[in-house]
Structures are given as structure tokens and as C-alpha cells.
Amino acid sequence: MTFEQREELHEVFDTIDQAGRGYIPISRVSDVLQALGLVSPSAKDWEQWCARVDFDKTGRIGYETLEEFVSLRYDEMDQRTEMVAAFMLFKPGVTDVEKAKITIDDLRRIAAHTGEHIPDEELEEMVRIADIDGTEGVSFDDFMRIMRKTGLF
Known part of the structure; x- marks a missing residue:
């Protein structure tokens, strides 16, 4: 993630975490992705990811874990852009x-x-x-x- 992307993620996170607890409900991650212009993962990928990060079933996510997830979404978006460019060669x-x-x-x-x-x-x-x-x-x-x-x- 770029510095600007991290800054934007911090702003969105802080907007949702107005109480400053350091975590947000997992149910709000889709709002974060939408605010950043990212596509949400498929339902299957989402379930697998939630099971990995919320293994104790708290229903919330901290900033660092969210940043890792968002970083993966940015990587996927960049990869898709590259694939579109390669496809366009044909x-x-x-x-x-x-x-x-x-x-x-x-x-x-x-x-x-x-x-x-x-x-x-x-x-x-x-x-x-x-x-x-x-x-x-x-x-x-x-x-x-x-x-x-x-x-x-």
C-alpha cells in the first residue's frame, strides 16, 4: 500500500471508530472497501477470511488486521489491471x-x-x-x- 492509501484507510477507520477503541465491527469492512473504491471479495473468500481473523468470534477487527486485508484487495486490483492490459494485447x-x-x-x-x-x-x-x-x-x-x-x- 502507498502512503496515501494508508492515510485514506486511517481516515475511514477513524470515521467508523469514532469512540477510538482501536477496532471496528467486521460487518463494516464492506463500508471501508466501498469508501476506498475497492471491490468486496466473493462470499466464499469473505467467509474464509473472517474465520481466519475472527477466530474467537468477537465480530470486530483491529486496524492492523484491516490494513493487511485492504492491502490484499489493492494487490488484487493492481493484478487485474495488469491482466486487462495483457488481454488487450490480443x-x-x-x-x-x-x-x-x-x-x-x-x-x-x-x-x-x-x-x-x-x-x-x-x-x-x-x-x-x-x-x-x-x-x-x-x-x-x-x-x-x-x-x-x-x-x-
């Missing part, structure tokens, strides 16, 4: 990566640009393997899974 000019799909034509164009000749059968196989959700192309979700699985992100 689909330049696309305005909504959530609706776009990388096709054989896109792979053929990239291969030609790099001076590689890859037979269409191999390109088809690449798309078939990567198309986990069965959409006849590599969706952004497919792309993110591949990038994470291969350790590129």
Missing part, C-alpha cells in the same frame, strides 16, 4: 474485456506479428484447451485462470 481496441474473447484469428495475428508461423490446428488446440467455460474463444476469465495457473501473474 484484443486491441476492445472496450469491455468481460465480453471479449480471444479467437484463433487473434492468435494468428499475434504469431504473424512476432514472425512465428503456427499451424491453424495448433492454434485451434490452444483455444480449445484454454476455453474452459466453453464459449468458443478464450474469455477474460479463461485468460485470468491461465495466467494464474502458469504463474505469469
Whole structure:
């Protein structure tokens, strides 16, 4: 987290913790994320995280633990931004990566640009393997899974 992000988090935390107790209700963490412009985790991730940080079931969270959690959210946001930029290399000019799909034509164009000749059968196989959700192309979700699985992100 940057200095500015920490300062903003402190301000939001202090606004919620007006009594100065040093903790806030876990139920208010979503308000913190929203105030910082961050996306809340999925319900499953949220449950796992809460179980880890509130193992004694107090229903509250201190600043340091909250900062660790928010830092992870910022990292995920930065990672997504990088993945969008990488996806856009295959689909330049696309305005909504959530609706776009990388096709054989896109792979053929990239291969030609790099001076590689890859037979269409191999390109088809690449798309078939990567198309986990069965959409006849590599969706952004497919792309993110591949990038994470291969350790590129």
C-alpha cells in the first residue's frame, strides 16, 4: 500500500471508530472497501477470511488486521489491471474485456506479428484447451485462470 492509501484507510477507520477503541465491527469492512473504491471479495473468500481473523468470534477487527486485508484487495486490483492490459494485447481496441474473447484469428495475428508461423490446428488446440467455460474463444476469465495457473501473474 502507498502512503496515501494508508492515510485514506486511517481516515475511514477513524470515521467508523469514532469512540477510538482501536477496532471496528467486521460487518463494516464492506463500508471501508466501498469508501476506498475497492471491490468486496466473493462470499466464499469473505467467509474464509473472517474465520481466519475472527477466530474467537468477537465480530470486530483491529486496524492492523484491516490494513493487511485492504492491502490484499489493492494487490488484487493492481493484478487485474495488469491482466486487462495483457488481454488487450490480443484484443486491441476492445472496450469491455468481460465480453471479449480471444479467437484463433487473434492468435494468428499475434504469431504473424512476432514472425512465428503456427499451424491453424495448433492454434485451434490452444483455444480449445484454454476455453474452459466453453464459449468458443478464450474469455477474460479463461485468460485470468491461465495466467494464474502458469504463474505469469
